[in-house]
Amino acid sequence: MSDEAEDGFVRVRLDLSYDGSEFSGWAKQAGGRRTVQGEIEDALRTVTRSHGTGYELTVAGRTDAGVHARGQVAHVDLPAELWAEHREKLLKRLAGRLSKDVRVWSLTEAPAGFNARFSAVWRRYAYRVTDNAGGVDPLLRNHVLWHDWPLDVDAMNQAAAGLVGEHDFAAYCKKREGATTIRTLQELSLVRGDDGIITATVRADAFCHNMVRSLIGALLFVGDGHRGPEWPGKVLAAGVRDSAVHVVRPHGLTLEEVGYPADELLAARSKEARNKRTLPGVPACDTC
Structure with missing residues (x-):
């Protein structure tokens, strides 16, 4: 899970909200259960005419079944050409494609070092x-x-x-x-x-x-x-x-x-968040 998009891709930040009542949580699941991640990814492929292509969302907080979100944050890496072609109309097209219990409120090009999950403070x-x-x-x-x-x-x-x-x-x-x-x-x-x-x-x-x-x-x-x-x-x-x-x-x-540090601190925060934590005075334990 990189903190930078690969060459030829643009990292896009999504700010979104949803009523979790009818979702089996955020994360995609086997068996066809309805999830927030699955629904947004499907809508994204449809409105960008990218059928058969996988654009995987990384989220700040993986909510459980029945849990709601007003200020959820995610990111997705999109091909630069696709982003340039669709960026102006993508938000409105998603609004027309998504179910009414999930909304994407903004799509913005993320600053360098941004990771929706690991950069959060x-x-x-x-x-x-x-x-x-x-x-x-x-x-x-x-x-x-x-x-x-x-x-x-x-x-x-x-x-x-x-x-x-x-x-x-x-x-x-x-x-x-x-x-x-x-x-x-x-x-x-x-x-x-x-x-x-x-x-x-x-x-x-x-x-x-x-x-x-x-x-x-x-x-x-x-x-x-x-x-x-x-x-x-x-x-x-x-x-x-x-x-x-x-x-x-x-x-x-x-x-x-979800709170994030200043842009220049994003990469450092992401690296820090990946470190295994211990309490002061307690040695690290790989199997604990």
Whole structure:
């Protein structure tokens, strides 16, 4: 996965959003399941009349089935001649070809060193939940989780504060062979809006699988009084999955924004992000 397009190709940045309700996640899958990546790549081939050619998207955050995105970022390397021919009309043609639950908002020639995944310095997600006794507004049912216990937002914020920083989040991640679970959680905070919906903002340099939904699951257990505010931090310190930490349903989760450094720092950030991370004082381990 190079940080530069090959000779004769142009790297194009896509800014996009989608309602994940009817998608089996971002990444293409075998068996014909509908995915965001598959749908955009198919549309791209169709509108550029490139049937039989594979243009593969690289994305900032691979969202799971049912998860939404408002500020997703991807890149694709296109032949320079094709880009020159189609660039002025490509956005509108994609709008006419794509399903209404996925939109590409901009297509721009990426600066040198840009990689949608590895150049990112943070991803910001929002998880929305309501404890309204009557349930969720029907118009928001695909984007807000209903929790049928009253929630103490102050207690949840107290618990969240103990999770911010660089830690090994193994207790909140689905382990993947050869992948580190060390992440820097830059922000975890919750606010109840005037409509009663509680929005959790979760921002980190990167996330491991199920991390956001597991963190929210732990905080909900604090919010409804089943655990004290110190409990999520104890789970984190233990470093192993706790059966009491539930992975909440995906539909309340939205990728809101992806942050990148200044253009001149893109390549360096991409190189840094590829390095296997360890915590201070802990030696690197290729098999950990």
